[in-house]
Amino acid sequence: MDNLGKVMRVNLTEGTVKTEDLxxxxxxxxxxxxxxxxxxxYDEVPKGTDPLSPENKLIFANGPLTGKAAPSAGxxxxxxxxxxTGYIASSNSGGFWGAELARAGWFMIIFEGRSPKPVYLWIKDDKVEIRDAGAIWGKDGHEATDDLLAAVGDSQAxxxxxxxxGENLSHIAAIMNDKTRAAGRSGVGAVMGSKNLKGIVVRGSARPPVQDAEGMKAALASSMEKLKTNPVTSQGLPTYGTAVLVNVINQAGGYPMNNWQGAYFPEADEQSGETLARDFLIKRYSCxxxxxxCGRVTKLGEKIGEGPEYETIFAFGVCCGVAGLEPIIEANNICNELGxxxxxxxxxxxxxxxxxxxxxxxxxELEGGPELRFGSDEAVxxxxxKMGLGEGLGKKLAEGSYRLCEMYGHPEFSMTVKKQEMPAYDGRAIQGIGLNYATSNRGGCHVRGYTISPEILGLPEKLDPIDIESKPAWVSIFQNLTAAIDASGMCLFTSFALGADDYGAFLKAATGFDYDGTExxxxxxxxxxxxxLFNLREGLDPLKxxxxxxxxxxxxxxxxxxxxxxxxxGEMLPNYYKYRGWDEKGIPTAEKLAELGLN
Amino acid sequence: MIKVLFFATIRDYTGVKETEAEGPGTVMELLTELASAYGSAFSDEAFEEGEISDRVIIMVNGRHIAHTGGGNTPLKSGDTVAVFPIIGGG
Known part of the structure; x- marks a missing residue:
């Protein structure tokens, strides 16, 4: 397993760094x-741990393929x-940071405790230092990145x-890498802030080896052919990015408008991938x-930024009743900077x-700020x-939709699952994605089981979005495959062209284990x-x-x-539980746990 | 009158975002008319061996024609037909 790298355990309370074998x-x-x-x-964080306490752990983990030759494996x-949510958080990001960590010889970093003062970690291959970040604390992510690179004296880190x-412990704070890529969801940035950890700078000099170089070469040849000939991965995503979805989801009547008070937006084309490409796109960005x-480098006025992605266009656009792309791009840039x-x-x-x-x-309560009215560019x-800075009413908003609505006595206006905001597809119009949201382990999330692919885009099969019979099985399979892809270090978007067998071939080559599609x-x-099981231990009540x-x-x-x-x-959930081998209350059965080696 | 909307790379073939059609009773008839109007680039994308190609997504009033009868999906005045290339995202 040496080829995959080592595990680093950093205790921020004690200021110690230890190395462990995988x-x-x-x-x-x-x-x-x-x-x-x-x-x-699951093994190390006890039940009931306060997520923002020193007892919680913050884990940065590569997959066996991160930094390797497999496509989109960064x-x-x-x-x-x-x-x-109070439950499991696992947020995924691309860019170049993960691959650099692999080049430095590390598979995973486990942060424990809480530093008594702001610090950052500097990793240069096997040399690791915990350094003072007092001068950087309080800066936005872009300034902090520049300062950290200057501090280590290596612009290529x-x-x-x-x-x-994240410093302000916003429950919706992201962790940013390479300035514009985000491990965005579930408030992971607040956990980093709670540990007084401002950043991790890494520089590696090795090319990560694989167990079976010939096997990797063969898997790569086969997969590249599929990626090059698949219309989504070779044309749709490169040309328009993820924002190409705006019009198709809107035409299907599943584009949630004004906080899910509607699902069709007549002005959708104004914020589409087509308009983004025509008016704002400078060039593509590849991780x-x-x-x-699929990344978009865009220019608004004199400011150059990355994005917005489809989800961001939905969130600041249609969901707030805003049509034009300018305020959406501006809000996206603010999020990237403030985290x-x-x-x-x-x-x-x-x-x-x-x-x-x-x-x-x-x-x-607005303290002179713009009125919070649907359609207001200025308000967005x-x-x-204000949310990113934690100022005024923005501090309440930074707690996320659920806590905000609860503060005002109206949680029914919070469009969340397990207290996490739902993404850009309406589960009323597209039944499978609704089931996926409801059962996602990290709360409202589309990329746990992206059934939009078969339900709207017709890939790999054309499922009727209003059918409910087929969805429990499809949602389960997509959730399982996505979990494996997320664990591998490859990007989920490769799955428009690749299947489980392809990922199995890559994993076999990287680890030497007998992975195939089934495994x-x-x-x-x-x-x-x-x-x-983690969520159940934390008190999840599935039926509620x-x-x-x-x-x-x-x-x-x-x-x-x-x-x-x-x-x-309500009609799909019992069948989903059954398909998963869980009981009628949504608890994995003893037989299922034994089958998976989890008993 | 039937409203026809074009999206993404399909717009490159048609040169317009939308048009109207009068008369076609089915999606297949409509696409045949459109192929005649917009030439081989559109036709090559929309058809494969005489059938509607898998490289396009066609919706009638928001429903993918795979679930409404394919090329035989009936059309009537007031319908909206949306034509997309195969796309993806997330």
Missing amino acids: CEKTVREYIGGRGYGTKVL RYMVITKSPL KVVCIGTA FGCPIG LDTISAGVTIAAAMELYEKGYIKKE VYWTR TLKAGERIWNIER EDTLPDRLLKEPIPDGPSKGMVSRL
């Missing part, structure tokens, strides 16, 4: 990344107990850090080793707009900044179940919490192509 059995069973990290968290994951949102290049999750930030502003328009947030930009999916199922907001269950979509639809979650 556990081969854990790699075989949980692969790495999201899987290995969750296994460590991903790392952050695993911790979430301050937003890679930086992961938090902005002011480490990625042949797809906020764009989905949670936009959806929280949308909830605040509903609270304001219905009279629950009073005008005097202003309140995003890869089995590892994904094991990961899904240990995440579930594997659900969707009442708005999706009871309020029919008012107009557009999906007029009249509600989520039929």
Whole structure:
């Protein structure tokens, strides 16, 4: 296992750094990344731990393929107990930081404790230092990145850090790397802030070896052919980025408007990938080793930034009733600088707009800021900044939609699952994605099981979005496969062209273990179940919490192509539990746990 | 009148974002008309061996035609037809 790198354990309370060997059995069973990290968290963080206390652990984990020759294999994951949901957090990011960590010879970093003062970690191959970050604390992520690179005297090093949102312990704070890539969801940035850890700078000089170089070469040849000929990975994503989805989701009547009070936006084309490409795109951005290049480098005025992605356009755009791309790009840039999750930030502003328009947030609370009205460009930009700085009403917004709405006595306006904001697809119009949101281990999330692919895009099969019979099985399989891909270090977007067998071939070459498609999916199922066990230990009540907001269950979509639809979650959930080998209360059965080696 | 919307790279073939059609009773008839109007680039994308190609997503009033009868999906005045290339994202 030496080729995968070592485990670094940093105790920030004591200021110590230790090196540990990887556990081969854990790699075989949980692969790495999201899987290995969750296994460590499950074993080491006791039930009931306060997510922002020194007892919580913050894990940065590569997969066996991170930094290797496999396509789009630059991903790392952050695993911790979430301050937003109280359950498992595992946030994924690309860019170049994870690959650099692999080049330095590290597979994973486990942070424990809390530093008595702000610090950053400087890793140069096997040399590791905990350094003072007093002069950098308080700076946004872009300034901090520049300062950290200057401090280590190596402009080629890679930086992961938090902005002011993480320092302020915002429950929706992201961890940023390479300035514009985010391990965005579930408030992982607040956990980093709670540990007084501003950043991690890494520089590696080795080329990470693989167990079977010939096997890797063969897997690469086969996969590259598929990626090059697949219309999504060779044309759609490179040309328009993820924002190409705006029009198709809107035309399907599943584009959540005004905090899910509608699902069709007549002005959608103004914020589409087509418009972004025409008016703002400068060039594409590719993460480490990625042949797809879905990232967008955009220019607004004199400012050059990256994005926005589809999800961000939804969150600051349609969800807030905003049509044009300018305020969305500006809000996206603010989130990248201050370190906020764009989905949670936009959806929280949308909830605040509903609270304001219905009279629950009073005008005097705005302290002269723009009124929180749907469609206000000015409000979206202003309140995003206030949220990231934790100022005035922005401090309440920085707690996320659920806590905000609860503060005002109206949690029904919070469009969240397990207290995490839902992404850009309406589960009333697209039944499978609603089931996926409801059952996602990290709360409202589309990339746990992206059934939009078969339900709307027709890949790999054309599923009817309003059908409910087929969805429990599809959601389960997609959730398992995604867990395995997240654990591998490869990007989920490769799955538009690749299947479980392809990932199995890469994992076999990298680790030497007998992975194939079946074993890869089995590892994904094991990961899904240990995440579930983590949540159950933390008190998850499935029958109350594997659900969707009442708005999706009871309020029919008012107009557009999906007029009249509600989520039929109640009919799908029992079959989902059954398909998963869980009992009728959503608890994994003893037989299922034994089958997965989790008993 | 049937409203026809074009998206993403399909716009490169049509040169317009939308058009209207009068008369076609099915999606296949509509696409045949469009192929005649917009030439081989559109036609090559929309058709494969005489059938509607898997490289396009076609929705009628928000429903993918795979679930409404494919090329035989009936059209009537007031319908909206959306034509996309195969796309993805997340």
